[in-house]
Amino acid sequence: MRFRPEKLVIEEAVAETSLVQRVLAVLPHTPVIWVGRVKETKGPRDEQVLEIVKFRGRFIKPCPGTRSYICCGYQILNLGIKCSLGCTYCILQSYFPSPNLRLFANLEDMWQQLRDHLGSFRNRVHRFGTGEFTDSLLLDPLTHLSADLVPFFAGEANAILELKTKTTQVESLETLNHRGHTVVAWSLNPDGVIASEEAAATSLDDRLEAARRCQEWGYRIAFHFDPLLVHPNWQQNYTEVVSRLFSTVDPRGIAWISLGTLRFMPALKPIIQQRHPESTILHEEFVPGLDGKMRYFRDLRVEMYRHLNELLKKGCEDLCIYLCMESEDVWTEALGFTPEERGGLCAILDRQALP
Amino acid sequence: MPETDFRSVQFEEVDWSDTTCLITYGPHPEKLLHAIDAVGLLQWPLLQQREDGLLRIVCGSRRLTVCRKLGIEPVPCQVFSTSVSHLTCLRMAIYDNVAQRVLNPVEKSLVLTKMAEYVDRPQLIEDVMPLLDLEPSVTLLQRYEGLQELDSPIVDAVAGGSLHERIAFALRPLRGKDRLAFLKLFEQLPFSVSVQEELLETIMDISRRDGVAPRDVINDKEIRELRQENKRPLRQRAQDIRICLQARRSPRLTARKQRFLEEIRQVGLPPGLRLEPPPHFEGSRWRLEFTFHQPDELTVRLRQVARLTGQPAFRRLLKSK
Structure with missing residues (x-):
């Protein structure tokens, strides 16, 4: 599953950057096409291509939550877009116009923006993540970016970095000085769901084993049951996932666990139907949410959250469990409290964030 | 304007099967028949002399058809020589029609496919689509190009205005029997275009979920009975079918709505x-x-x-x- 591009398309403006030099050193025989500027096309993804470009936007963005639902309030550190794992439900299929996996190489701009951001809000807790628009560790064997990011955050008293992944590419984390300021997180689903909807990602056991290794290296870990998917025997299958989770990792070292059911913009539906005709994830009934995204009917969402919450709390009473993009009434019904009662979701996670 | 000859034409001189420049499609307007019957042919059809001696219709196929129907012969016509290019003739036919009326979607599709033989795609999109009041876009061009590949009852329904082209575009990926089942449903009951789109999506979702053909969803016992409730007004039947399909697609939501009504009653x-x-x-x-x-x-x-x-x-x- 390790991604090895067969062709690199690189913008000339970033030819001398350290990131490009690193990628070229790892892939010395991969053909390179040098271009002035990568063309924005709408066609299907070329699975063999990795584009490396100069990013002209903001590297730091707030999590794209909406006012209608309660957001975790973390900041996206945007180092690239798209992913090669091809999960059927992936929102990235409709989120960006450009189809190919793309890295941003002008990291000096990124570091500057990061330092400026941290400097502007010294008294705040900063939770950053690189796994919103791509998988955080998918390209790490090519870029070795974690070797820069992890020590950087180790030196920031009020900031943490969350690396979200469905891979097991954690080797480079072993020797890094993280000082507890990096949380490594995996998205979890039952084996059957992984086989049908996340076919190019690693198995559940492999993800949990990678998490265990990170714990051994002193990292705090996190899990995202997101998207939770309705499927035959979902209760039993998620019970099995939770059981394997607790038998593999030490729950005391889990920073947080999020729960979120499948949701998607309506534009994604025909894309899923066209690209993944065998997928059954759209068979369940959906209603438009307050943010325009399609969601499971709320009673079903509550049922799923309750089920997972009970299992997780049974395994470890003190776990920090939160819902991703849900309303107060769903929080109350599913978890028995609203974030507001505890100072708000951002505050809850901020308290959890720092070591 | 290329050099034109004016002459009286006998029907046997015309090759009625030559559709090189034909861009009209759909039922003949009754008004045209009445007008020609009442006051004769006011605008002369335009034809082109072919190498084999027969004549090709460039503009006025409907007028000529009406004349033939009414037995008006010979017909006064303008006739181009053989030297005038096909593209020039086709352009004449297109401009003559768009200047007088709005082309129906099938005719727009005909124009685009015929012009595609002479101009490249960017020109088709940038120049020809706006001429037909279409937004210049590749996606829309592909949709219009595919229109003629649909079953003739669907093409006829689109040309006649009883089926919106948006629905025809959406029906295209389906199998012929399923398309025709949808057409029958939409022609039988007065659904708005947006409700037709909603029903199409709902029926396709049920079909995928239950592993049955869309036509089997449309023709199953419950829907068939609702369609045949002849004592109920058409609009009511249409609404009943919509509710029935929504309930089948979204049983949880439907059950919750019913529970809410019961709670309200209490x-x-x-x-x-x-x-x-x-x-x-x-x-x-x-x-x-x-x-x-x-x-x-x-x-x-x-x-x-x-x-x-x-x-x-x-x-x-x-x-x-």
Whole structure:
């Protein structure tokens, strides 16, 4: 599953950057096409291509939550877009116009923006993540970016970095000085769901084993049951996932666990139907949410959250469990409290964030 | 304007099967027949002399057909020589038609496919599509190009205006029998275009989920019976079918709506008050509606509302979402 591009398309403006030099050193025989500027096309993804470009936007963005639902309030550190794992439900299929996996190489701009951001809000807790628009560790064997990011955050008293992944590419984390300021997180689903909807990602056991290794290296870990998917025997299958989770990792070292059911913009539906005709994830009934995204009917969402919450709390009473993009009434019904009662979701996670 | 000869033409001189420049499609307007019958042919058709001696129709195929039907022969016509290019003739046919009327979607499709033989795609999109009042886009071009590949009852329905082209585009990926089952349903009952789109999506979702053909969803016993409820007005039948399909697609939501109605009944809302839950029971925005004529009536209503909000059953209802 390790991604090895067969062709690199690189913008000339970033030819001398350290990131490009690193990628070229790892892939010395991969053909390179040098271009002035990568063309924005709408066609299907070329699975063999990795584009490396100069990013002209903001590297730091707030999590794209909406006012209608309660957001975790973390900041996206945007180092690239798209992913090669091809999960059927992936929102990235409709989120960006450009189809190919793309890295941003002008990291000096990124570091500057990061330092400026941290400097502007010294008294705040900063939770950053690189796994919103791509998988955080998918390209790490090519870029070795974690070797820069992890020590950087180790030196920031009020900031943490969350690396979200469905891979097991954690080797480079072993020797890094993280000082507890990096949380490594995996998205979890039952084996059957992984086989049908996340076919190019690693198995559940492999993800949990990678998490265990990170714990051994002193990292705090996190899990995202997101998207939770309705499927035959979902209760039993998620019970099995939770059981394997607790038998593999030490729950005391889990920073947080999020729960979120499948949701998607309506534009994604025909894309899923066209690209993944065998997928059954759209068979369940959906209603438009307050943010325009399609969601499971709320009673079903509550049922799923309750089920997972009970299992997780049974395994470890003190776990920090939160819902991703849900309303107060769903929080109350599913978890028995609203974030507001505890100072708000951002505050809850901020308290959890720092070591 | 290329050099033109004016002459009287016998029908046997015309090759009626030559559709090189034919861009008209659809039923012949009755008015044209009445007009020619009443006052004769006011505008002369335009034809082209072919190398084999026969004539090709460039503009006026309907006028010529009507003349033939009415037995008006010979017909005065303008005739191009053989030297005039096909593209020039085709352009004449297109401009002659778009100057006089709005082409139907099938005719637009014909124009695009015929012009595609002479111009490249960017020119087709940038120049020809706006001429047909179409937004210049590759996607739309592909949709229009595919229109003629549909089954002839669907093409005829689009040309005749009984089926919207948006629906025809959406039907295209389906199998022929399924397309025709949809056409029959949409022609039988008065669904708006947006409801047709909704039904199409709902039926396709049910079909995928249940592993049955869309035509089997459309023709199953319950829907068939609703369609054949001849004593009910057409609009009511259309609405019944919509509700039935929605319930089948979204059983949880439907069950919740029914439970809500039962809860409302138990609360006993005063007459004239209407309570609506949040859309799809998502969020916490309820809606209470009432009307009044006089200030005194408003006072009564507000008192009723105040009493209502104090009732434990009403509060439970708002919480039981």
